[in-house]
Amino acid sequence: MNYKPPVTHVLPLTTIHREWVLPTPGTIIVRVNEQVYPHDIVAEAERPVRHVILDVARALNVPADLVSRHLLCEVGDRLTAGDRIAMGKGWLKRTVRAPDNGRVVAISEGRVLFEVLGKPYELQAHFPCTVVDTDGVQKVTVETTGSLIQGVWGNGKRDFGVLKMVAGGAGGLMTPDVLDIDLRGCVLVAGSCNQAAPLHQATELNVRGLILGGLSAGLISVARRLDYPLLVLEGFGEFAINQAAYELLKSNEGKEASLDGTPPQSYGYQRPEIIIPISSTRFQDIPEEVVPLSPGVRVRVVRQPHMGDVGVVRELLTRAVSYPNGNIARSARLDLEGAGSVSVPLANIEVIQ
Amino acid sequence: MSIESETDTLLTVDVGSVNTRACLFDVVEGGYRLVAVGRAPSTVGPPLFDAREGVGMAVGQLQLITGRMLIDETNTLIKPIRLDGSGVDAFAVSTSAGPSLRTVLVGLMPGVSLDSARRLAASSYMKVVVEVSLLDRRREEERIDAILDSNPHLILIIGGTDGGANASVLRLVETVRLALGMMPEDRLPHIVYAGNQQLLSSVSEILHGFPSVSLMPNLRPTLEHEDLAPTRMRLAEVISDLRSQHVVGYEALKEWSEGSLMLSSDALSRVVSYLCEVHAHDKGVLGVDLGASHTTIAAALGGQTHLTVCNDLGLGVSLPGLLKHRSISDITRWLPFELPESVVMDYIFSKALHPRTIPTQLDELYIEFALARELVSTALSEARLTWPSTTSRGDTLMPPMEPIVAGGSVLSRAPSLGHAALTLLDAVQPVGVSKLVLDPSNLASALGVSASLIPMVTVQVLGSGSFINLGTVITPIGSGRSGRPMLRYILEREQKGVVLDGEIKWGQLAILPLNQSEVGRLTIRPSRGVDIGFGILGKGGRLRVVGGAVGLIIDGRGRPLRLPSDPVQRTEQIQGWLWNIGVRD
Numbered sequence: 001m002n003y004k005p006p007v008t009h010v011l012p013l014t015t016i017h018r019e020w021v022l023p024t025p026g027t028i029i030v031r032v033n034e035q036v037y038p039h040d041i042v043a044e045a046e047r048p049v050r051h052v053i054l055d056v057a058r059a060l061n062v063p064a065d066l067v068s069r070h071l072l073c074e075v076g077d078r079l080t081a082g083d084r085i086a087m088g089k090g091w092l093k094r095t096v097r098a099p100d101n102g103r104v105v106a107i108s109e110g111r112v113l114f115e116v117l118g119k120p121y122e123l124q125a126h127f128p129c130t131v132v133d134t135d136g137v138q139k140v141t142v143e144t145t146g147s148l149i150q151g152v153w154g155n156g157k158r159d160f161g162v163l164k165m166v167a168g169g170a171g172g173l174m175t176p177d178v179l180d181i182d183l184r185g186c187v188l189v190a191g192s193c194n195q196a197a198p199l200h201q202a203t204e205l206n207v208r209g210l211i212l213g214g215l216s217a218g219l220i221s222v223a224r225r226l227d228y229p230l231l232v233l234e235g236f237g238e239f240a241i242n243q244a245a246y247e248l249l250k251s252n253e254g255k256e257a258s259l260d261g262t263p264p265q266s267y268g269y270q271r272p273e274i275i276i277p278i279s280s281t282r283f284q285d286i287p288e289e290v291v292p293l294s295p296g297v298r299v300r301v302v303r304q305p306h307m308g309d310v311g312v313v314r315e316l317l318t319r320a321v322s323y324p325n326g327n328i329a330r331s332a333r334l335d336l337e338g339a340g341s342v343s344v345p346l347a348n349i350e351v352i353q
Numbered sequence: 354m355s356i357e358s359e360t361d362t363l364l365t366v367d368v369g370s371v372n373t374r375a376c377l378f379d380v381v382e383g384g385y386r387l388v389a390v391g392r393a394p395s396t397v398g399p400p401l402f403d404a405r406e407g408v409g410m411a412v413g414q415l416q417l418i419t420g421r422m423l424i425d426e427t428n429t430l431i432k433p434i435r436l437d438g439s440g441v442d443a444f445a446v447s448t449s450a451g452p453s454l455r456t457v458l459v460g461l462m463p464g465v466s467l468d469s470a471r472r473l474a475a476s477s478y479m480k481v482v483v484e485v486s487l488l489d490r491r492r493e494e495e496r497i498d499a500i501l502d503s504n505p506h507l508i509l510i511i512g513g514t515d516g517g518a519n520a521s522v523l524r525l526v527e528t529v530r531l532a533l534g535m536m537p538e539d540r541l542p543h544i545v546y547a548g549n550q551q552l553l554s555s556v557s558e559i560l561h562g563f564p565s566v567s568l569m570p571n572l573r574p575t576l577e578h579e580d581l582a583p584t585r586m587r588l589a590e591v592i593s594d595l596r597s598q599h600v601v602g603y604e605a606l607k608e609w610s611e612g613s614l615m616l617s618s619d620a621l622s623r624v625v626s627y628l629c630e631v632h633a634h635d636k637g638v639l640g641v642d643l644g645a646s647h648t649t650i651a652a653a654l655g656g657q658t659h660l661t662v663c664n665d666l667g668l669g670v671s672l673p674g675l676l677k678h679r680s681i682s683d684i685t686r687w688l689p690f691e692l693p694e695s696v697v698m699d700y701i702f703s704k705a706l707h708p709r710t711i712p713t714q715l716d717e718l719y720i721e722f723a724l725a726r727e728l729v730s731t732a733l734s735e736a737r738l739t740w741p742s743t744t745s746r747g748d749t750l751m752p753p754m755e756p757i758v759a760g761g762s763v764l765s766r767a768p769s770l771g772h773a774a775l776t777l778l779d780a781v782q783p784v785g786v787s788k789l790v791l792d793p794s795n796l797a798s799a800l801g802v803s804a805s806l807i808p809m810v811t812v813q814v815l816g817s818g819s820f821i822n823l824g825t826v827i828t829p830i831g832s833g834r835s836g837r838p839m840l841r842y843i844l845e846r847e848q849k850g851v852v853l854d855g856e857i858k859w860g861q862l863a864i865l866p867l868n869q870s871e872v873g874r875l876t877i878r879p880s881r882g883v884d885i886g887f888g889i890l891g892k893g894g895r896l897r898v899v900g901g902a903v904g905l906i907i908d909g910r911g912r913p914l915r916l917p918s919d920p921v922q923r924t925e926q927i928q929g930w931l932w933n934i935g936v937r938d
Contacts, residue, residue: 002410007400024537051494051501051535106534113494113531152706217702218695235706237699264706266370266646266670267398267452267599290400303710304717323713326768326938347394348710 003293003316003330007351008300009273010244011148012251015284016275017132018142020123023047025137032134036125038160038258042140049118052099057110059096060088064110071107078103085112126158127258128277145284147252147276149233149245153215154261154272157229161187161208163257163276165250170213171240174198179205187211187257189249192238196222203227209259211249211274213308214239229261231272234308242300242308243337244352252276291351299334303348310352311336317343360442360807362434364415364423365799366408367617368448368606371395371645371669371709372762373407375415376799377423377441378810385813390794391415394709397450397600404450404602430609443806446610447798449617449647451596451603453480453664454588457505457542459525461487461512466548469572470511472739473581476660477618478592478647479507485528487512487521493528500532505542506595507588508533510556513549515574522549526559533563541565543591547572547584567591589616613806617642620801622651622660627804627811628756629653636753639781640797641729643761645669645708648728650736654752661736666728668721668763669708672701675724678731686916687723687779689927692716697723711766715938718768722776725763729780749913750830753785753886758820760792771935774823774903775862784830784912785886786896789823789903796820822869824901828908831883831890835860839909840879840893847872861909862933867900874898875905903934 026045030036056071057064070086073079079098088094098114106113129144167178167190174190176197184205192214193199199222202210209229217236233241241249258275291297297313314333321331321343329345336342363378363385375391391414396407412423412430422439425431431440456479460467463486474481482503485496500508508529513522526546533541546556547569560566569584593614597604607614625640632638640651648666652659665674675684681694700720704710712718733751740752759777767773770791777789796819803810833839836858843854844865857863867873878893879885887894898905910930917923931938 003394004396004401004406048501048535051497053492053494106531108527108531113497113535115535216695217698220702235699236702237696267402269399269402302707303712304714325713325715325718327711327713327718327766328768329711329713345711345713348707348713 003346004290005293005299005346005349005351007289007291007353009148009150009287010242010248010352011287012248013145013278013280013284014148015286016144016146016148017286018126018129020126020140020142022123022138023121026121028134028136028140030131030134030140032131034131035128036131036142037128038124038126040125041122042125042131042142043123043138044120047118047121048102048115050116051105052114052116054085054096054099054112054114055110056086056096056112060086060094062088062110067110068107071112073104075104075107085114126260127160127275144275144277145280146278147248147274148287149248149274151211151231151233151272151274152235152264153232154263155223155226155230156263157226157261158259159187159208159229160256160258161185163187163189163249163253163255165189165253167191169240170243170246173238174210174212176201181205183207187259189241191240192216193219194238195219199223199226199230209257211241211259213241229259231259231261231274235302239308242310242352244298244300244310249274288353291353293332293346293349293351298352299332299349300352301334301336301344301348302350306336306339306342306344309336309339311339314341321345362441363443363445363803363807363810364412364430364441365445365447365802366411366606367795367798368397368404368408368446368450369395369617369644369646369795370397370450372795373404373411374795374799375408375411376794376796377415377419377421378803378814384817385807385810386817387794387796387814387819389415389418391418395450397602402601404448404600405605406602408602408606443613444610445613445615445802445806446606447615447617447620447802448596448603448606449478449644449649451478451592451600453478454506454592454595455480455482455503457481457483457485457500457503457508459485459508459510459512459529461518461521461525461548463488465576466512466573469579469581470509472579473572473585473588474509475662475735475739476581476585477588477616477662478664479588480664485525487525496528497532497535500529501535504540507543507545507591509584510544510546511548511572513552513571514576515550515571517549519549519552522552523555523559526556530559533560543567543594545569545584545587545591550574589619592616613802615802615805617798618647618649618651618660618662620798621649622658623801623804624797624811624815625651625653625758626658628758628815629656629658631815632755634755636755636785636787639754639757641732641757641759641761641777641781642795642797643668643725643729643759643763645762646671648732650732652736652740652754654740659736659739661732661739663732663735666732668704668724668728668761670705672705672724675728675731676701678734679727684720684723684727686923687726687927688719689924689931690716690719691920691924692720721763722767722772725761725776726780729759729777730782733781750784751782754781754783754787756788756790757781757783758790758792758797760795760797764791765793765795769936770821770823770902771931774906775930775934775936777823778826778906778908779914782828782912782914783826784828787826787828788899789826789901789906791821791823793821794819822899822901824864824867824903824906825898826906826908827875827877827885827896827898828912829879829883829885830912831879832911833859833880833882838880839883840877840885840907842878842907843876844905845874847874857907857909859909859911862930863907863909864903864934865905865907867898867905869900869902871900872897873900873905906934
């Protein structure tokens, strides 16, 4: 049996490569081998915010095919708000001006398509790292060493701050009374959360992020509206953080961590993750993405009744196992911390590495 | 005259978003038969990101089961068959895995051409992200921004009957051109134009210079006539191209199958069409595939097959999509015990995170069956919007369908066939006389794709018992108070010579003993006001019925099925139905 389950990384020290990509080609600000810090801008690109069609023919009261005689700009020209785009002839000299800062993207049938440009799109480094590669126009690859913990869900936000354990223990419930002014600007770690009040209160404390084992699914829409990143490590419901991740987070309390709350994608590589940069003088292995299930491999269960339990594979069972609800499934015998030896369907197992 | 086929052994593979299944068909005693099925997790997503790995594992399992070499030492499919018996003569692939096509619909009138386009989009793996029409109140630049923001894979332009509107259509095409002009070259979408045919050269001129433009026959050549087929075929190719770009291994599977790669939804549609021809009765035929990412409904009605792919309804990553259509209480009402709604809500979102996981506890199993009922029933509601209106009875009841063929992991791995049968009955709510058929190995996809290579495989395997006949279902229509008599029956079991008679009351779900393939004569005498399908209310009659794995089902619960509002009564009622259909937890 050659089963390769999904892999979740919970690594104390590893080499981490991340590729940051601009949505459109732009300017790369950093050089290869340059050291950068979390809030440094590594690349930027123009960001069109809207388009405006300017009917020059109508504004100047000229036929569409004669508009070109009145134009003062060409496709690709950058203009600032108020710059002249076209001007009529005669004593009245009607003028068409740029409605905002932007550029001319098309001219057709007496009309000008104008792209209004907003604040540039800026790519930050997100954590202290070294630039190792760039294509010069759109992509920057960075490298660091440190701890890596992957989650299962995130609210799409990113930030960087000092790790602080709250709510007491891997399964501690996040309530308003665990939050105080000392946590301002920190990345908080708690077991689970089933009410909106502490999430809003954390906003007022200007926290930099929240890491949870479980979140009530009813709070997903609240979580998406938060200003700070919220990462869920186990799933939706009242789940404690798995022991491997909790111990790693606890051992790094007081250090700075980068939170990336990008939600997982069905056909993509990206997952929500926590990176805790730790300098290392020795080369650290890059995490393995494919690990065949075999005896001795460290795993986590992702389904009840052992949701979040961590252990090792004792044996891959050759015969399918029948479970209490009547389902029959190919399974493995696991030695789970705190739960002993249990059979778990292969489909309900992830490798932790 | 006999027809000899040069092809004896056929291997089919269906790549789903969660499971990959390989089916081996061979000639046994003069006819094609299913030899074995191999299953493996799909590997289109993490951690392997290569569809071939899952295919290799599923085919490897087939090798273990049959002892026959199908893949050589270089991991290549052995084709054609060798003298030592290894390999296969033909190979075909169906697939539903991969991203849905983000689609912009551009059409003239919301109620005419855009309706046709919506129906077309609903029949495949397409997700409509933006609609632009003549009656759109947004300014032209806002429409351009909407198209740009949606980052589409496909822009489908329709509108204008042949010889109809010209200027309006061309204005819309011009808007599309302006938007395309601002897209990066590597993100240019496919453009499919299927509108007024008199404008083909003008459209071609406006869109000149853009690489992927297809000019297709008009979807709506006249106001009364709709022709989706040619554009649907082109869109299947576009979806296939997109998946080749996004799913590693897809291109290789296309090559191995020498072009015999089909969308799973089209394969199901083909099997349903075939079943309709075989049965040749005045009822429809229904096919249901409840997948992890999509729920597919294929219905053959009045000589036409209607296909609906619900991209936001599935028992995996797309499960939260169900909540756009149904409330949590709609789901929990099917549970045979009380459970807080928050638990079901958490379950839905957790299952979406881990779509390949399976329940091992009883409460989770019943949550999945409850979800399956609502997913299928919602998908049917969506599908019925595209069915001819004459087929719906009183707008709420299903048109008569026989057989109803259903597949999907939640049904095929149900601990008992009673679970599967009751889930289907509650979800589909058939009327009159029907037959429930379970497709435990997702053979419908395999047979649909086989039909283009070796049609006899489809014909002979469908009749060979590889599907599980759950039983004939008789569902009288009418209204009556629970516990009052609905009908009297006499069942003569032909083979055993046994005669059973009895009474069915309103609200009762009864299973009469009639084994798989056993034939019986059923005489029904309904009470006044009850319609069995003999043409007149209260009219009885005699039916030839075939048994099934569950038995002969008489569903006296009424249509539409109404559950007690009191939670205690409701859970007792559901427990009773489970008991009646043979579930003994």
